[in-house]
Amino acid sequence: MPTSPFCTLPAVTPNRKVFTVRPVDGTSSLTQQVIDSVREAILSGELRPGELYSVYQLAAQLNVSRTPVREAMLRLAEAGMVRFERSRGFRVLRRDPREIAEVFHLRLLLEVPAARLAARRAGPELVESARAELEAMRAAAKDHDEPRFMRHDRAFHRLLLTAGANRKLVGMVDNLRDATITLGASTVDRSRSLADIAEEHEPILAALEARDPEAVAGAMRAHVSHTGELLLAQVATEAGVAADPADIDLLHAT
Amino acid sequence: MPTSPFCTLPAVTPNRKVFTVRPVDGTSSLTQQVIDSVREAILSGELRPGELYSVYQLAAQLNVSRTPVREAMLRLAEAGMVRFERSRGFRVLRRDPREIAEVFHLRLLLEVPAARLAARRAGPELVESARAELEAMRAAAKDHDEPRFMRHDRAFHRLLLTAGANRKLVGMVDNLRDATITLGASTVDRSRSLADIAEEHEPILAALEARDPEAVAGAMRAHVSHTGELLLAQVATEAGVAADPADIDLLHAT
DNA sequence: GCTTGACATGCAGCATGCTACATGCCACCT
């Protein structure tokens, strides 16, 4: 028996009226929908860490067959959000501050050199695009439109990454950003406002315009590192403890 | 119609005598077996890049049902080895030198700082284990036992990574190493012998024993960078062209 | 000959039936 007999998860488009196969008809595949739905459910607390769930149960709740649910959970398991336990079901894993520290450590290792590289190769059009994104961030901040802000924030970072000319790296950082979101961690309106975050990007852009790779790297390091610190402190506070010094170390390790 | 009506892939354990489900009985899951099998088939050239294949066809050849094959291909698609094309099948992607450059660029960005961190935190037991792995590599080199050599090579690097204290990083580098193998790229016996490779690790270990983090980082950089250069040159030669300077740049970018 | 449209072919994605297995529970024995 499920924990709750009828907790309606974020709700995948109800199918099953007709045989319904629509791999591409506007919406994405069922598997992808289930992934998104479960992600949200974990964030919203509807699926609780430590609890056992089953593919059967989830499929019933989402009103889809077990196959897409199974595939979705396998992918989430690969991403480390969930762990299958033989013949018992799967368990939503508990996220800990260490994980945040690790994610930001990795982002430092990848984004800082990528930013430096980008600065070396930067043409005027890169600078221009980056400025456009920053302006868009400021506008979104003024409107308190967090989703739009996040889109442009990501776009800004992605521009620098792409200019660094390593496609695999771009994909990895994208995954790391996803992981952060999935960790349920946002500094917005707790540690700092959207406007604050936007302004943290100004030094990066300024250094980029000055064609100073070391300055760009330094500014990027400061920004990412700062975000990581805030997040770490915030999560630790929520857990009612001080942040582990070892985790903080990771954010300053070269 | 398949390319060849009866090309026997590396051969997943033939099931289907009885209903057979053995998720854990000694061997791994069918999905995992299919993944391994397809990887090998791509390496051996049995599955050719550019060619279209289908889940149906592969399932028949491997003598398993479509489900595990489908799951396997989805995971390989995620890893970028293969791409699904709507209603047509999936295509084995062509690997290019750029990809090798990107993988080694990433390994530099991750392994060098991790090695530095490891050196800072190194206790005597780390040094001891590392030396043991290096000795095992030398022994395997003497026996010309490449698989055993590779195991210890990987173990050596993994020791340093683990000491760097970022679990996510360890996993990422592991994936990058897998990617290298999957690229079909090995410098063994073409650019250098097993013994040569083993000796490249000596400076790293020496610096580790001297507790000199910068020297460890430098030695690691030299080793990974050197491997990348050889691989790049080798692949380029096979393709009959000189290596792209931009790719070489990536291996020296800070 | 060239264009165009119906049909055949083959595909991925989803639904669902089935088996072996792990675990918890309860009755039965000591």
Next chain:
DNA sequence: AGGTGGCATGTAGCATGCTGCATGTCAAGC
């Protein structure tokens, strides 16, 4: 009462049937 074995329950993993879609092909019309 406490310990133990058998059984009910629920699970993941695999097999397989089914549908709608994309593309290639071939024939009919221009």
